Amino acid sequence: MKDIAPSPDQSSGIRAKVQAFGGFLTNMVLPNIGAFIAWGILTALFIPTGWIPNESLANIVGPAINYLLPLLLAYTGGKMVGGKRGAVMGAVGTFGLIVGADIPMFLGAMIVGPLGGWIIKKFDKAIHGKVPAGFEMIVNNFSLGILGFLLMISSYLFTGPAIEFANNLVKGGIQVLIDTGMLPLLSLINEPAKVLFLNNAIDQGIYYPLGMQRAAEVGKSIYFTVASNPGPGLGLLLAYTFFGSKTSKRTAPGAIIIHFFGGIHELYFPYVLMNPITIIGMIGGAMSGIATFQLFNVGLVAGPSPGSIFAYLALTPKGNFLGIIAGVLVATVVSFIITSFTLKAIGAEKEEDDKESFEQAAEKSKSMKEEGKKVLNSRGGSSTIAAENISKIAFACDAGAGSSALGATTFRKKLKKNNIEGIEVEHYNIEDVPEDADVIVVHKNLADRARRSHQNKRIVTIENFIGDPNLESLLAELK
Template sequence: MLDNIGPQGDATGMRARVQAFGGFLTNMVLPNIGAFIAWGILTALVIPTGWLPNENLATIVGPAIDYLLPLLLGYTGGKMIGGKRGAVMGAIATFGLIVGADIPMFIGAMIMGPLGGWVIKKFDDSVKGKIPAGFEMIVNNFSLGILGFLLMIFSFLVTGPAIQFANNLVASGIHVLIDTGLLPLLSLINEPAKVLFLNNAIDQGIYYPLGMQIAAEAGRSIYFTVASNPGPGLGLLLAYTFFGTKKARRTAPGAIIIHFFGGIHELYFPYVLMNPVTIVGMIGGAMSGIATFQLFDVGLVAGPSPGSIFAYLALTPRGNYLGIISGVLVATVVTFLITSFILKLTVTAAEGDEDDYEKSLEKSKSMKAEGKKVLESKNDTISAENISKIAFACDAGAGSSALGATTFRKKLQKNNLEDIEVEHYNIEDVPEDADIIVVHKNLADRARRSHQNKRIVTIENYIGDQNLERLLDELK
């Protein structure tokens, strides 16, 4: 929110930027957690090693994680930068990646989605006001189409080789570490690689074949456990359950069930992506897990797939239970502790915003009961810095909002404030990148409902309203 961004020194400015970036990632991932859960439940149930194997339904699993989930992330990312057009562009750009790679493209989607949104936003900004009347529709559609086409090809051509490169890097790194004999160090590569959705590539491609060679002679191998331990994921999700942001707290418990008992590790990946620093906790936990397995000299008889606690116990040879269970537990506890610490450091500030917001909402509610001056006091507390887009909104998004926007734009031009964009929308379609929403006071409640974290200026008169005059003064 704008409220707390004021003039800052270098250090706090840096921290604010890091937080803003973290908030951006969170906002891109969180709205889509439901889709991850839907996919996780399906997968835990119907895959051949699941609870209710069903070959027919299992055909959904692959396409859903390859297409649906990355597209949702790319769409959301694009929308956050460039509104509705950005969303479409984000999805187009993401699709190139998906087809260009043979693993799920989550990180890629989180880069290409916002990039797509940015490209179309820049284009729209550059042609604004230069399109002859009547040609808007054709210019809009073809600009998105042509830029989308280019971006789709770009992301298709770039990702294939990039993924291949990452794969090779990971594989050779792992082999080097195995040669050192210091197995806990493997986590340094395993955990980031897993979150990059290379989890199957490293398990099925490297560790399980290695484990099978050893298990053929010794009856068990530790290699089956180095990347499949469900402990770290459990620790991370528990930490989010207790110390995450409010929204994350609500979803993490459900993810625990699907991850730990269902063995679908992908469920915790988004939580790492939301706050990338937490990878430190994952590495720490996984290392301690491997060290514990080594200490007890235990292993599994085969590769657990999916990596749930039940698969672990089922594949534990007799006499190894204590070691295996300890390894999972130690990993859980270590990850939990480190991640909780990280979350406490990074979340408190963001959470403070949230609480402030709740408070101001409370305040505005009680004010509304008293009089009709709904949110004006909140307006006063917000600094005018960094305002780049003002959205006039009304029911249709065509009439009064257009009139208000046109007039206000003229006023800004008179005051040489041409950097500030003024657009009109219907209330529900105001894009995320709008800093202020101007709306008639009768529609303020509806605007508040759709845009809870935005500053809303209420007016009674579309031209020369005193709140508009105040806003103008503030922007000068």
């Protein structure tokens, strides 16, 4: 079969990989946006500089961003790689990381979470079928317990400090750029550092102290604005509102309110993390913002915290309003334009890829067998996987125990009968189908639910769990 497979040129291979990675990040972040919003509202309201400061409720802010949000990302990331056990493992491992460092561990969580899932998946695979009946539960619990313990310790001892070291490098780099006097260049470091949730570290650790020295001398400082301008984030979220893909498009407008008016920049970070290339728009927006502030020679009297448009206006000294507003506006427009183009480019490429792979797969299947006429059932899905790439088929149903098990068992037997090897056939409840499944087989009545939870997967819908024509053609495709 290999001979009919068109070999993709290298660049499209890399592009596909980058996109797959982007999709992975998106799926890790998106389910948790609600938690970011909850935290954002809380923070905007209750911190000392918030709208209704409340010392005791503000106590939730720190633990929520240090523990809750990174753990949620780690849990989701682990789940995508290694199912429920992977989720637990990812969260356990990340906890060591969180305690091992004193900055919010988002980047680390997005690495250690999936890593935890991967470790437990590999382990489970290695011992698959070797555990005597009756011991599954104890082996499952203790294997996860022991591996989780080890991952927790190694994250605490090594990964956490490594990420903190990187953080210190960032700080050093900023200092170097400040020394050059080319302030717009700061955005090159600021923006990536911000979306890794180092915003408070750089603002309160570097810019605000610098700004306060200047403000004490001349009454205002531009340093207060270099990383706190709400414009670039607004531009990004607006771009997502108009040109984002389905889910991000719907959530972006809400994020705008909390970001721009509430001043909680963290709300837009996930949108950059899910499509890291959009950082270009953020840097462009922030740079043009700083350049505008410089051009008008304006500054703020104190550090705007939170970085809301209201805080900006409240801290603008007399005579600086035009320049400050212009800086925010310019940053918004520039970031909006660049991000819009970026999103459109990504979107267009994705479609193109789908079309390509769809055509490839169609051609391949045609030449395979006449009876395998209608092998493609990618309605609603956005990617089609060529036959030789199928290594795991998931049968899914509501409970994940009855009909899906029957379908999987029967299909496994059929594969064996036809001497097809190297394909894993498992059964799950719809929401628990792991990320590494290449094809999901589901009854047509449950297809919508399957599509909702697995937007990027090829979904084969069937009416009968045994002997369904679509199952037959899937089998034909695998021969």
